[in-house]
Amino acid sequence: MYSTHQFIAECYFASRPEMCPYPFQLKTTTTVACSRSFQEDRIWLNGKEEDINQPRLQSCLREIRRLARKRRSDGEGGVDLAGLSHKVHICSVNNFPTAAGLASSAAGYACLVYTLARVMGVEGELSAVARQGSGSACRSMYGGFVQWIMGQREDGKDSVAQQVEPETHWPELRILVLVVSAERKPVGSTSGMQTSVETSSLLKHRSDSVVPARMKEMIDAVHRKDFAAFAELTMKDSNQFHAICLDTYPPIFYLNDVSRHIINLVHHYNQHYREARVAYTFDAGPNAVIYTLQQHVDEFLQVVKHFFPPETNGGQFVKGLPVASTTLTEELRQAIGMEPMVKGISYIISTKAGPGPCIVEEPSQHLLGSDGLPKESA
Known part of the structure; x- marks a missing residue:
């Protein structure tokens, strides 16, 4: 058995899926599964397996796992222990052009970080983690109108995103x-x-x-x-x-x-x-x-x-x-x-403008099959 979660996370100009009160014209869909049977971390992007050792991707994985271990050591409940010791499989798909100047990396890393956090029981502020993958990804962790706050520390760890107005603020x-x-x-x-x-x-x-x-x-x-x-x-x-x-x-x-x-x-x-x-x-x-x-x-x-x-x-x-x-x-x-x-x-x-990450609960819509590998439709 393995645990799996899938979320929708958008670009700064995107909107939502059917289960939320928004259509989804631009979206990144990501499914994350972890299992003791997985031999190594793997990732598929738009139907093609990519290098899981890409530095920015590894930075996000390490930070989410660190936060999960910290939460466990602090005695907080709800931590999924499987996510701390098992390898993960990640499958992500964009329905808009990738790496073409339409914020696909922002949407992708926001979606990835949010999904990993749910699988591993991490809660709280995640925009700083998403920023390690793509700077603009911190803004994609929230819906509506969002600003990126530079922060004061030289290492940038206090650089986070903050919502200015929700997506309902300017419907026209x-x-x-x-x-x-x-x-x-x-x-x-x-x-x-x-x-x-x-x-x-x-x-x-x-x-x-x-x-x-x-x-x-x-x-x-x-x-x-x-x-x-x-x-x-x-x-x-x-x-x-x-x-x-x-x-x-x-x-x-x-x-x-x-x-x-x-x-x-x-x-x-x-x-x-x-x-x-x-x-x-x-x-x-x-x-x-x-x-x-x-x-x-x-x-x-x-x-x-x-x-x-x-x-x-x-x-x-x-x-x-x-x-x-x-x-x-x-x-x-x-x-x-x-x-x-x-x-x-x-x-x-x-x-039009849309809200933040949204959970896809229906298993038939998940991108990974029961074997932890991408479905043909993904």
Whole structure:
């Protein structure tokens, strides 16, 4: 016999599964099993076995096991002793592009740490553990709007995430993920940031002067549900991040021509209405995350379809939350004034902010079979 748990943990822009009051357009699903019959720790990611000895993964495993041993030595009840001595099998699947600048590592490590903690009886603050796998994973341990607090210690152990507002705070806020490329990015987020720390003079200015003030402004904008302020801060911060990438030596190019066309499209659209109706942000990749309000979703998606016409291959271009069909006016089309870019966007995911990790209780949905190996469907 072995114990098994499975959870859903999302990216910062994701939502939930059916058993929670949210759909799940973007998710990481992870099942963890431990058994005395397992000879070694093993992990499968998106159907392929990966190296369990990857340093960041090992760091998370060691820390969860350390916390489990400490809880047992402190005499706290509820500790699953099997998790302390038996090897673990981990199976994880993303339903969105991996390592393509859509926070797959954040979702993956948050899901992994939360699941391991449940299997091994660990409770309490886990964002600091998730951060050891991926910095942004600490934010994915909570739902809604989350900030990452730097902390005071040099070793970063007091660097944790804190929820600013729950996912129910701003129900009108909608998110559109424009998938430009599902390919693995040429420069990873961690290695890219390390190079920027070593070579970019702009990065120190950003961390010392820009981020502290901008965080206060962003938190205030979220509290007040002020979309205009939220949109401007979001786009300016995205722009500055990629300016630092260019200031890195050698420079890092996460954005491509399609990304830049999306940026222009957003600004032309907002200029037409003389207000910020949509906002873009790009992480370490070419894929755009668009924020807007519910009343503008249908029209803006029609704009995207016109200027980035989908391929006629029968595939679903807009996935996720339903979007109504509407007509693009000639006035708006001319105001934007761009030439259409065929095959620029592969597909779009329509979603909204969601809560934190959610348990999948139904065994038929677990990714590992009774033998502790991935099911064929996983």
